[in-house]
Amino acid sequence: MKSDELFALLRRRGVLWPSAEIYGGAQGLYDYGPLGTALKRRIEDTWSAWFLGLSEDYHLIEPAEILPEAVVRASGHLENFTDPEVSCDSCHAVFRADTLLETVRPEGVDGLSAARIGTILAESSISCPSCGKRTLSVPRPFNMMFGLDFGVTGDERVYLQPETAQGSYLAFARMWDVGRHALPLGIAVIGRAYRNEIAPRQVLFRMRAFTQAELQIFFDPAAFPVPFDSVRQEELPVLRVPARERGQESPERVSAEKLVESGLPEFYVYHMVQSYRFYRDVLKYPADAIRLFEKSDAERAFYNRIQFDVEVHLESLGGYKELGAVHYRGDYDLTRHGQGSAKDLSVTAKDGHRVLPHVLELTFGVDRNLWALADTHLVRDGDRSVWKLPPYLAPVALGVFPLLRKEHTAYARALTAELARDGISVEFDDAGTIGKRYARMDEAGTPYCVTVDGGTVASEGAERGTVTVRLRDTKAQERVARNDLASRIRSSLQPPRPSG
RNA sequence: GCGGGCAUAGUGUAGUCUGGUAUCACAUAGGCUUGCCAAGCCUAUAACUCGGGUUCAAAUCCCGGUGCCCGCACCA
Numbered sequence: 001m002k003s004d005e006l007f008a009l010l011r012r013r014g015v016l017w018p019s020a021e022i023y024g025g026a027q028g029l030y031d032y033g034p035l036g037t038a039l040k041r042r043i044e045d046t047w048s049a050w051f052l053g054l055s056e057d058y059h060l061i062e063p064a065e066i067l068p069e070a071v072v073r074a075s076g077h078l079e080n081f082t083d084p085e086v087s088c089d090s091c092h093a094v095f096r097a098d099t100l101l102e103t104v105r106p107e108g109v110d111g112l113s114a115a116r117i118g119t120i121l122a123e124s125s126i127s128c129p130s131c132g133k134r135t136l137s138v139p140r141p142f143n144m145m146f147g148l149d150f151g152v153t154g155d156e157r158v159y160l161q162p163e164t165a166q167g168s169y170l171a172f173a174r175m176w177d178v179g180r181h182a183l184p185l186g187i188a189v190i191g192r193a194y195r196n197e198i199a200p201r202q203v204l205f206r207m208r209a210f211t212q213a214e215l216q217i218f219f220d221p222a223a224f225p226v227p228f229d230s231v232r233q234e235e236l237p238v239l240r241v242p243a244r245e246r247g248q249e250s251p252e253r254v255s256a257e258k259l260v261e262s263g264l265p266e267f268y269v270y271h272m273v274q275s276y277r278f279y280r281d282v283l284k285y286p287a288d289a290i291r292l293f294e295k296s297d298a299e300r301a302f303y304n305r306i307q308f309d310v311e312v313h314l315e316s317l318g319g320y321k322e323l324g325a326v327h328y329r330g331d332y333d334l335t336r337h338g339q340g341s342a343k344d345l346s347v348t349a350k351d352g353h354r355v356l357p358h359v360l361e362l363t364f365g366v367d368r369n370l371w372a373l374a375d376t377h378l379v380r381d382g383d384r385s386v387w388k389l390p391p392y393l394a395p396v397a398l399g400v401f402p403l404l405r406k407e408h409t410a411y412a413r414a415l416t417a418e419l420a421r422d423g424i425s426v427e428f429d430d431a432g433t434i435g436k437r438y439a440r441m442d443e444a445g446t447p448y449c450v451t452v453d454g455g456t457v458a459s460e461g462a463e464r465g466t467v468t469v470r471l472r473d474t475k476a477q478e479r480v481a482r483n484d485l486a487s488r489i490r491s492s493l494q495p496p497r498p499s500g
Numbered sequence: 501g502c503g504g505g506c507a508u509a510g511u512g513u514a515g516u517c518u519g520g521u522a523u524c525a526c527a528u529a530g531g532c533u534u535g536c537c538a539a540g541c542c543u544a545u546a547a548c549u550c551g552g553g554u555u556c557a558a559a560u561c562c563c564g565g566u567g568c569c570c571g572c573a574c575c576a
Contacts, residue, residue, distance in 0.1 A: 435537035
């Protein structure tokens with residue numbers, strides 16, 4: 001489906017829509033409706049079950065979303081998240097000042113302040129790459145962070161977090177104290193991040209407020225033991241830098257073992273495999289639509305030593321899109337926050353030596369994955385639309401219908417209430433015909449529908465107290481005793497966990 | 501930010517050139533009928549992106565704003 005068509009469908013079904021719609025919308029902001037909210041929760045719960053399931057020492061926390069200025073200064077966001085921009089007074093094209101400067105300054109611009117870049121630019125009298133005239137403006141800073149006035153006087157500067165990771169780094173020292181004083185220690189956060197994107201586009205892919213699920217694993221670079229044998233034979237669809245430089249776009253299948261032989265650390269490959277399994281086996285993206293895209297030195301943030309993006313091919317957006325990533329960030333974060341806070345963030349490892357932990361970061365874009373799950377799992381099957389979500393992701397697990405509105409409604413309503421009390425996400429529907437109800441549920445991704453009919457409510461006979469269960473993907477039906485319903489479907493509603 | 505295109509019920513559309521308050525389908529709600537896969541009939545709800553201008557009269561013509569799409573740039 002095209003992006004427009006898919007967005008129209010999601011809007012129509014109340015999955016999501018533009019924020020402040022009645023005022024014309026606000027660029028880059030979206031609201032989730034009932035189905036979208038439920039689906040997003042399930043995605044988050046499913047992510048937690050998998051990634052926190054990797055180790056007993058991986059924990060979920062919820063840091064504040066607002067960061068004091070000192071934090072973003074230390075993290076580098078105040079400086080690096082600010083792009084000095086110049087525009088051309090003749091043709092109004094906009095450029096990044098530092099990129100422009102690199103064209104005349106082969107030694108690079110690393111470490112230069114925005115003001116210094118401006119001075120050099122002015123002296124070098126560069127002409128506009130677009131129209132050729134020498135009418136470039138002075139650089140002005142453009143920071144992608146939202147700044148806020150904080151406190152009563154409003155003169156204290158704070159920022160909405162541009163990524164959720166910072167909260168984990170800030171919490172590390174406390175988490176060390178409240179925990180078992182052991183590395184590796186994992187800190188997971190599911191939260192909103194905010195970026196003042198210049199041009200929000202493609203619905204959920206470039207938002208100004210979005211949800212990230214991230215796991216920061218703090219470890220001793222001298223020893224990060226992982227059960228590598230459990231992933232050794234797994235073949236990963238990787239697209240590595242040398243292949244990319246040859247113009248290749250499709251991934252090659254390479255075993256975890258071979259990746260380690262090529263120089264990647266075992267702990268890195270292990271977590272890349274577990275991430276890959278999450279996308280393939282849990283979210284169930286088609287295996288041939290996934291690729292692990294290695295970022296080159298130039299593309300990575302400078303503190304990332306190794307970076308593979310997890311990309312999935314999306315028809316709606318016409319290509320591979322980044323849904324998550326695995327970053328080896330070294331000791332950059334704790335070094336910077338150690339300096340910024342003047343606190344020693346190193347810890348004493350089991351064998352007694354002091355160590356400043358390194359960080360392996362697993363990131364996951366919740367909104368992007370929600371979109372991707374619609375793109376890849378919402379399919380046309382003949383004349384019906386079916387959202388083939390795994391049962392544990394479905395916003396509504398079960399639909400309950402009376403076959404005859406007059407005769408079976410009371411029974412069906414009672415059954416609905418009973419299943420809801422059992423903790424199953426259930427929806428009653430008696431509108432229109434039975435076929436319409438099935439179709440509506442198919443489109444919402446509901447995996448099971450039960451129908452109360454004459455046999456169910458009969459005072460005697462073999463079908464007394466049984467209902468038909470109809471499966472979304474096959475349309476197959478089966479008679480099940482109502483008392484067995486909850487136990488029959490419950491296990492399929494549990495998000496999978498890694499098995500070792 | 502720049503350039504181009506687009507904007508009509510919940511969704512998709514006709515009408516715009518050539519001004520006279522809006523077509524059809526699906527969806528939604530209610531009813532009849534039917535009773536396990538979007539059937540049929542009746543009824544109802546429901547729209548001209550916003551603001552200004554021209555005109556007796558604007559969905560239609562003019563100006564501006566907003567949003568969306570495509571390309572460029574941007575995406576720590």
